[in-house]
Amino acid sequence: xxxxxxxxxSWFRFDRKGLGFFAYSxxxxxxxxxxxxxxxxxxxxxxxxxxxATFDAVVRAAAYGPYGIFIVMDVLLTVVIFYHGAxxxxxxxxxxxxxxxxxxxxxxxxxAGAMALMLLFLYYAWQAVLSGSxx
Amino acid sequence: MSGNEYEFTIxxxxxHGKVSYSDYSVPKDRISTVFEGLLYIKENLDQxxxxxxSCTMEICGSCAVEVNGKxxxxxxxxxxxxxxxxxxxxxxxxxxxxKDLVVDLxxxxxxxxxxxxxxxxxxxxDYSSELxxxxxxxxxxxxxxxxxxxxxxxxxCPIVGTDExxxxxxxxxxxxxxxxxxRDEGGKYRLEAIGTEEGTxxxxxxGECSEVCPKGVDPSSAIQKLRWQVFKHEISGLIRGRRK
Amino acid sequence: xxxxxxRSYGTRDRFTTVKWxxxxxxxxxxxxxxxxxxxxxxxxxGSPIELFDxxxxxxxxxxxxxxxxxxxxxxxxxxxxxxxxxxxDMGVSRRMKRYVSYTFIGIYxxxxxxxxxxALIVASTVSA
Numbered sequence: 145x146x147x148x149x150x151x152x153x154s155w156f157r158f159d160r161k162g163l164g165f166f167a168y169s170x171x172x173x174x175x176x177x178x179x180x181x182x183x184x185x186x187x188x189x190x191x192x193x194x195x196x197a198t199f200d201a202v203v204r205a206a207a208y209g210p211y212g213i214f215i216v217m218d219v220l221l222t223v224v225i226f227y228h229g230a231x232x233x234x235x236x237x238x239x240x241x242x243x244x245x246x247x248x249x250x251x252x253x254x255x256a257g258a259m260a261l262m263l264l265f266l267y268y269a270w271q272a273v274l275s276g277s278x279x
Numbered sequence: 280m281s282g283n284e285y286e287f288t289i290x291x292x293x294x295h296g297k298v299s300y301s302d303y304s305v306p307k308d309r310i311s312t313v314f315e316g317l318l319y320i321k322e323n324l325d326q327x328x329x330x331x332x333s334c335t336m337e338i339c340g341s342c343a344v345e346v347n348g349k350x351x352x353x354x355x356x357x358x359x360x361x362x363x364x365x366x367x368x369x370x371x372x373x374x375x376x377x378k379d380l381v382v383d384l385x386x387x388x389x390x391x392x393x394x395x396x397x398x399x400x401x402x403x404x405d406y407s408s409e410l411x412x413x414x415x416x417x418x419x420x421x422x423x424x425x426x427x428x429x430x431x432x433x434x435x436c437p438i439v440g441t442d443e444x445x446x447x448x449x450x451x452x453x454x455x456x457x458x459x460x461x462r463d464e465g466g467k468y469r470l471e472a473i474g475t476e477e478g479t480x481x482x483x484x485x486g487e488c489s490e491v492c493p494k495g496v497d498p499s500s501a502i503q504k505l506r507w508q509v510f511k512h513e514i515s516g517l518i519r520g521r522r523k
Numbered sequence: 524x525x526x527x528x529x530r531s532y533g534t535r536d537r538f539t540t541v542k543w544x545x546x547x548x549x550x551x552x553x554x555x556x557x558x559x560x561x562x563x564x565x566x567x568x569g570s571p572i573e574l575f576d577x578x579x580x581x582x583x584x585x586x587x588x589x590x591x592x593x594x595x596x597x598x599x600x601x602x603x604x605x606x607x608x609x610x611x612d613m614g615v616s617r618r619m620k621r622y623v624s625y626t627f628i629g630i631y632x633x634x635x636x637x638x639x640x641x642a643l644i645v646a647s648t649v650s651a
Contacts, residue, residue, distance in 0.1 A: 148375050150440030152613060160348050164486025164499070165437070171483075172609065179602040186638065192645045196575040203574060229554050236547040238484055241507050244500040247486065269565035442614035476611060476620055480539040483608075510540040517538070 163248050167231050174228040181221055222262055230258030282364055283307055287316055289328065290369040292376045301325065307358075313346055313366060314353035317380075329379035337493055340429030344380050345369040350434040352493045371434035373443075387430050390446045394454040394473055399465025416461040423456035423501055425494040432488035432498050438481050445481040446473060448488035448498035455505045470512040479506040542604070549601040556594045582646040595638040603627050603634075 156173065158166045188206055191199045208214055234250050237243050243250050284304040291299050303320045310316045314335060321328045333339040335354045342353040347367050358366060374382035432448035433439050439447045454473055458466040473479065479502055488498040563572050563581070572581050581587050607627045615623060 148373050148440075149443060149614065150373065150437075152441055154440050155437050162486055162490035164484065164490070168437070168483055168485035175602075175605045176609070179606055182598065182602055186634070190641065192575065192578065192641065199575045207573075225557065229550075229557065232550045233554065235484060236550060238500075239503050239506055239543070239547060241504050244503055247484075265561060265565070269561075269571075272566055272569055272571050275569060438612050442612050444614065444617070445612075474537070474539060476539055476617075478539065480543055480608075481612060483612075506540055506543065510544060513538050513541055517541075 163251060167234075167251055171228060171231050171235070174224040174231075177221070177224050178228060219266065222266060226258040226262040226265075227255065230254040284364070285310070285316060285358055286365045287320060288365065288367045289317075289320070289379070290367075291328075291379050292370075294378065301328075311357060311359070312354055313344070313351070313356040313358055313361075313368065314342055316358060316366065317344075317353060317368065329377075329381050331381050338427060340427035343371050343429040343431050343434065345371050345434065350431040350491045352429060352431070355493055371430060373434050373436070373440045374430065382430075384430055386443065387428070387433055387447070387449065390450045391428065391453060393446060394450045394457075395465060395469045396450075396453040396457055398457065398460060398463045399468060400462070401464045410462040412461055419461070420456045420459035423452050423459070423496055426452060426456070426496050426498075427494055429493065431491045431493065435487040435491040437485055437487065438483065442477075442481060444477045446477055448482075448502060451479060451482070451505055452496060452498040452501040455501045455508070458505070458508060466508070467512065470509050473505075474509050474513060479509055482506070546601060546604050546608075549597050549604075552597050553601055556590075556597065559590070560594065579645060579648050582642060583648075588642060588646045592639055592642055595642070596635050599631055599634045599638070603631050 156169050158169050188202060191202045206214060209217070231251065231254070234243075234247065234254050237250065238247050284306050287303040287305055289301050289303070291301050293299075303324050305316045305319050305324075310319050314332060317328065317330055318332075321330070330342065330344075330353075332342040332354065334341070337352050337355040340352075343350065344353045345351070345368070346353070346356055347361060347363070347365075350371050353368070368380065370376045370380045370382050374384065374386065377383050426449060428449060430449070432452075436445075436448055438445050451473065454469045457463050458469060482499070482502045484499055484503065486499040489496075489500065492498060565571050565573075570577070572578060582591065604627075607623060610623050611620060
């Protein structure tokens with residue numbers, strides 16, 4: 145009987161659910177986003193085989209995109225990566241039986257730490273962009 | 280919040296499988312819990328309403344329903360604590376509905392049995408001495424033995440919803456409960472039985488089971504502890520060679 | 524109802540939690556790898572490694588080549604194992620799980636072989 149079977153949309157209905165469910169939903173979502181980007185990244189890097197001029201042209205085009213929208217996407221990707229990493233550390237600790245009683249506090253502490261690191265990263269990466277060395 | 284009546288909206292399913300919603304007004308001064316509201320409806324407003332209940336005091340685990348989108352025991356949910364006069368009662372998710380609020384729990388108990396939830400002894404049949412247990416030994420598994428098999432954790436778990444083979448929080452917690460019991464000697468059989476892709480591997484620690492558990496069993500952390508047990512079992516199997 | 528009872532929670536899959544452990548520990552490696560990667564690709568003391576020249580120069584160093592090869596192997600494993608878990612969670616049958624598993628192993632091998640060859644070719648390119 146599969147009458148009651150839920151669709152995968154139910155993984156992302158986190159209204160009236162706990163913090164752990166939100167963390168789980170977002171972990172899943174961010175993971176899929178990163179896998180998508182990973183293969184996109186491999187595809188862009190494949191252009192290395194087509195020589196310097198082509199590769200540099202592709203990278204320059206991909207860095208900003210139309211109306212600089214790819215820069216925005218890059219920042220969003222950074223959020224997703226740092227979120228996934230911090231929650232991943234929490235999951236590993238919890239799944240090994242550490243800090244189970246404080247998993248919500250652990251979530252906030254690790255995410256806050258990751259977001260602080262991310263802002264630091266974005267600041268320095270932006271400096272590199274402005275100085276022209278980072279495209 | 281100001282009116283004198285609660286507006287109950289109940290999801291119905293008749294004998295022919297037709298699903299509908301029925302609305303009832305229940306006076307506030309006649310009920311305190313959602314369960315009493317359902318009983319009031321059945322006694323005074325609509326005798327065709329089907330529901331399951333027994334103890335009315337959160338011991339039997341029969342009256343699990345979804346109240347305003349959250350799985351709860353109807354008997355221990357105080358209506359005024361819902362902070363709204365509109366109370367939507369539906370059968371719990373992830374189970375087939377037989378009629379109205381009554382769901383088919385067969386799949387739940389089938390999975391529950393897979394974890395061999397009983398004491399297994401190597402000296403089976405030898406009743407010459409009692410199996411003694413100190414309070415400390417009892418406290419090791421006491422929390423996990425509070426489970427009343429209501430099925431709320433199964434209704435809350437996102438993976439049970441999409442993968443109906445997944446054993447689910449209640450079943451895996453029962454495995455840990457018996458593995459931690461000092462009188463038990465059957466841990467390896469249980470770990471063997473649940474050491475599959477449908478066991479602890481499907482848990483991703485969303486923790487919703489612990490959010491809804493009425494008895495504070497905390498199945499999600501139980502599964503993480505069990506995962507470590509399965510891991511040790513599998514590693515020792517690797518070292519010893521092929522597992523029996 | 525009926526078929527749920529017949530379903531076997533068999534003993535076919537061994538080492539399911541070993542796979543979980545690999546996923547968790549590869550994740551921990553990736554925290555380190557990602558930190559290094561984001562640093563060299565976007566900051567690197569003001570000279571990020573992004574364009575052709577800098578990449579070729581970087582990869583011609585055998586240590587960096589080894590770093591990125593291991594990075595590709597591990598991140599691809601972690602990524603595909605994660606997606607496989609999501610597919611498993613969708614409730615595929617025991618039989619299908621095996622096919623899904625083989626498919627992902629195939630994708631993994633194809634990706635890392637391609638990635639390794641790509642990195643080796645780029646590393647052997649003489650910077651113009």
